[in-house]
Amino acid sequence: MKKKICMFLVGAMCLAGLSACGDKKEDTAGEGGAAATTEAGKNDDSVIGKMKSDYAEYVTIYDKYMEVKYTPSKTEVTDNDIEKDKASLIAQGTTTEKQTTGIATYGDAVNIDYTGYVDGTAFDHGSTEGKGTEITLGSSGYIDNFDEQIVGHKPGDSFDVVVTFPDPYTNDETLSGKKATFDTTLNAIVVKKVPEYNDELVKSLTSYATTAEYEQAMREKHKEDNEKNDKTKDKQNILNTIITNSTISQYPEDEMKELIDSMIQQVKSLAEANNVDLTTLISYYYGLQTEDDFKDYISNYVENYIRQKMIIVAIAAAENIDVTEEEYEARKKELMDSYSITDDNTFNQYYAKEDVYYVVLADKVSDYVYEHAVIDNGSNSDNQQVQDMLTSAATTETVTEASSEETSTEAK
Template sequence: MTKHLIGVLLCALMAINLAGCSSTVSNVKSGVVLSEYKGLSYAKSDTTVSDQEVQDEIDALIESQAIPVEDSERSSTPVASGDELWIDYIGYVDGAEFEGGNSNNEGASLTIGSGSFIEGFEEALIGKTVGSTTDINVTFPDPYTSNTELSGKVATFTVTIHYVVKYEIPEFTDAFVNEYTQGEYTTAAEYRQSIYDSLVTAKEDEAKIAYMNEVIETAINNSTFTLDETEVEEAYNEMVEYYTSLAGSYGTDLETYASSLAMTLDDLYAELKTTAEDTLKQELFFEALIAAEQLNITEDDYAEKIGEYLNYYGYVDDQAGFEAAYDKEAIKKSMLYEKAAESLVEWGVPVEA
C-alpha cells in the first residue's frame, strides 16, 4: 500500500491489524457515542507546483549524474586540502612491496582530508605538484587490524598524482533523458512533464494525509468514549509484547530500545499506555462509523487495492504469500478503515487556509 493512503492516525491501527493482534472491539465493555462526523472542516492545502520546483528536481538529477573528469586547469599546481585526486601508488616496508599496498596501475580516487588512507598519507601529499611522482613516508597505526604484520611499521609510498578530479554536470537534453531512463522517455520535455506530474501527485498525497488526519482527529475528539480498563490493559500488553519482540529482533532488550528513542523505560511504558487508549478509541470510532454508514469492502474493491498492499509490504507478485502472512480478513479490515477515513474527507468541508 502506498504511504500516501495511510494517515498518521491510522498507522498504529493498521500495524496492529496486519500483525495479527486480537481486536479489542470484540469486547463489549468499552463503547462510543459518535459525534457529528459529516461536514467537518479541514484546511485546504495548496497543491500547485511551480516551474522552479520542477527545475530544482531537474538540477538535483543532473548534479547526481555528474561525470568525473580531469581538471586540466589544475595541471602542475600544488595539491590542496579538499582536492579529489586520481592517483597510483606502490607501498614498501623494509624495501619490499607488501600485500594491499599497490594500486596496480588501476588508479584510485583519493580526497585529501577524507581520512580514507592511513594517517599521514593524505597530509603528505598537500603541496605536492599535480602530475608528479613523489615518495612519502608514513607509519602504520599500532595495532593495524587490516594487516597486523604492518602494525607500527614505517612505510614508503611512491605516489603518482595523475590529476585533480572535477565533475561535469550533463545538460538536460533528449539524449540524456533517453539514456538515463533507458528509453522510457525519449525527450526532455516528456521527462520534465513526468517530474511535474510526480510532484503534483506527491503534494496531493500529502494533502490527503493531512485532510484525513484532521477530520479523524476532530471526529474522535468530539465523540464520547467509555473505556474499560481491562481492555486498555489488554491492548497495552499487546503493544509491550510487540515492542519487546521488536527489540529482540535487533538483538537488544526493551530498555535499550527505549534509550535509542531518547526515552527511559518508564517513558516508553507511559507512551504505550497512551497509545493503547488512543488505539482503542480509534478502533471503537471506526467500527461504529462503519456500522452506521454500512461501509464494506467488496471482492472487487479488494482486487483493486490489493496490489498497493503487495507493493508496500514487499510481496509483489505473491498475493498468496501475503495473505498467508497477514490474514486476508485483517487486510480487508485495514482497507475498510482506509475507506472510512476517505469517506470522512469526502463528507468534509475544505476551508481555504
C-alpha cells in the first residue's frame, strides 16, 4: 500500500506541519469525549471517505478539541539575527586567491592532489584524480596525522603522506587498520579576501543601496518568518493537546505491521546499496546500537504516526472536512516541483495517492482546530473569583478608612 514509505512519512509530516506526537493515553473511551461520527464516510468510496470509514469509529476525540487553550508563541527579532545576516553577506562577497608562494601552516586553506596506496596498490575512492581538493590544515577531518604532514611544505612540493586507517573504518571496512601512503602534491595555499561590510558591498550583492536599508529589510524578513514559524508551532501545540487527550479503542494492526516491515526493509536496502551492514547504518543515522533497538524505534514511530492519523481523520469526519481532487492535484504539483519530479510514474514510486490526500487533509484539520482554538490569557473562573474577592476587600477597606478623619487626612 505504501511506496517508499520511509521517505514519505518524514516528508509528509514536514509538509503538513506535523510530527508523530502526543503521549499515548490509555486506549479507553473517555467519559464526555467527542465520539467521531463516521456518517461522513459511510457509503463513500472516495480516498478520504475510506479513511473515515476505516478509522473514525475507533476514535474518541478530546471533548474540547474545538476550544483548545493555547499561549501564542512570540519570537522576537534580535540583533544577533542581523549580525548573522551581515556575516552571511560578507561570506558571500569573500573571494579566494591561490598563492604559489609561502609555507603551509596550521589554519591555512590549501589545495592538494593525492592518490592513496595500500600495499603498493591504489584503492577505490582514494584519489582526487587531478581535480584538486581544498582542505583547512588542522581541521580537514581527514585521517589522523594527515594534515600535519602537509604543514611546512610549499606550493609545488610533492611528497608522501603516510597514515594508518582507524579500526574499524566504517567508510570502507576493507581498509580498517591498514597502513596507507598518499602520493601528495601541494598545489597552492588558498588565501581568502574578506570584504568590508559597507554600502558598496550591500549594493553589489543585494537590491538595497545602503547597509541601513539592508538591515531594515532583514528585520522585516525575520519578523515575517518568525510569525509563520510561530503559527506553525502554535498549530502543532494545539494538535499535541488534542492527540494527547484523545483515545483510540483499536489500532489497524495489519496496516501498522505493513508500515513497520516496509520501513525496515527500505533501511536494509539502503544499507546494502551503500555496502554497509545494517548495524553500522542505524548507528550512524539513528544512534541505535542493535537491530532490536531499531525495530522498537520504528514500531513506536509507526504507532505514533497512525495514532495521529486516526485522530486527524476522526476530526475530519466529525466536522465534515474533505479534500477535493483540485486540492490533491495542487499538492501533487508542489511535491513534484520540490523534488524535480517530471512524470507521474516517478512520482508514484515515492508517493501513494492516499498519502498525498492525507497530507492535504492534515493541513486542513490543523488549520480548522487552530481557527477554533482559544488564546489563554492566563485567567480562569477561579482566578477571577479570587480577583473579585480581593477587589471587594480593597473597596471595603477604602470605605472604612474614608470614614476616619485621621486616615482621610493621611490619605490627602
